[in-house]
Amino acid sequence: MIWRGTVGSAALLVAVLLAGGCAGSAPAPASVPGTPTGVPPAVAGRPSGPAGTPGPSGAPSVSGLSGPFNGTDIAWLQLAVALHERVLPVLELVPTRSTDPAVRRLAAEIREGHRADIDRFRALLDRSGAPRTNPHAGHDMPGMVTDADLATLGAATGVEFHRLFGRHLRAHLEQSVRVADTEQRSGAEPTTTVLAGAVVRTGRAYLARLDQLAPRADSRS
Template identity: 55%
Template sequence: MRQATARTLLVVVLLVAGCGAGSRDAARTATPPATAPPATAAPTTAPPATVASTPTGTAGSFNPTDIAWLQLTVAMIERLLPVLDLVPARTTDPAWRRTAARVAATQRADLDRAHRLLAEAGAPTTNPHEGHDMPGMVTAEQLAALRSATGASFHRLLAGHLRAHLTQSVRIAASEQQNGVQPATVALAAAVARNATANLARLNTPHPTPPPPA
């Protein structure tokens, strides 16, 4: 029992260890390489369908890993949504608009489920990661850069931020799946990983460009 408890607490430490390091990591991933690396964190063939709501347990059935993962997932999604909200005004590219709409719908559904699970767990409603720039999070400076970018520049920055967020989501979801105990929370982590992997695969596929006018 002591070994299991120690392992759970270690995962919590690993989940929050990125505090303060996110600015450097996000800056490195804001501009994707010319050839995007394939997503290897999980299989890319899984369908992107959103998983139906799963019955939840009691507050006592959540362990520290469950709570830490839910809190970090909420913080990450809340940083990404303002980026996705910029897309309709910053680009007319239909492929990018479809991609952003698809990712936003999934993220909002995940955010709602995470909030409900945190409420059921009796966790604090405050965001423990407020003001922290962690891996996968868009910083205030990067959001300002997106607001002033258009066209290919905007697409490049958007792709980098989406890839950083989705890659980190897969990583921390894997920790929850391995060490979490609350069934609905573990199921949500599986859905997050599956949908993030599918969206990473789409990002790694070149967006079609319309043919030049005849």
């Protein structure tokens, strides 16, 4: 089974990614032998074709064939699901806490984009043969809003809400870009690395827009 050979390298990658901002130094794990789930042996190893091309939103489609996944691919996809899922409740608070059109528009765009990305991440995980259970569910890691943070944010209003919202969103976007950049450089499966590139580009664009909202929606003090 493909997943069995990736457990150690995936766990190692996540540990490196989350240790002291050292994401950029994560080594590429050895490639995982075998054919992804659902791909006939006769076509294994061929270029991904349509699956590796960007869709309308700039993220790749996952409707075509994919190549072999390595430990970095699996680790990134699982971590990306956890990161995106954890920030959704933050984004969903905005319509009831902010009247700023720019803040509401940014939150809505990120929310819809993240939901679509989660579907793409999960489709690739299914294709890889990885378990559906996410090992990061419930974990508090860099870039993730804790339950306590969410409770504080939910009770905040006005300037305080915008300050906390901006802080948490920035931390999420920066970590998402950091780990996606590592996947781009160390991943093996073509569709997955293209998707990581889309996450990097959109994440940086969102950070630039967040900068423009300061100090209304961001403060590091």
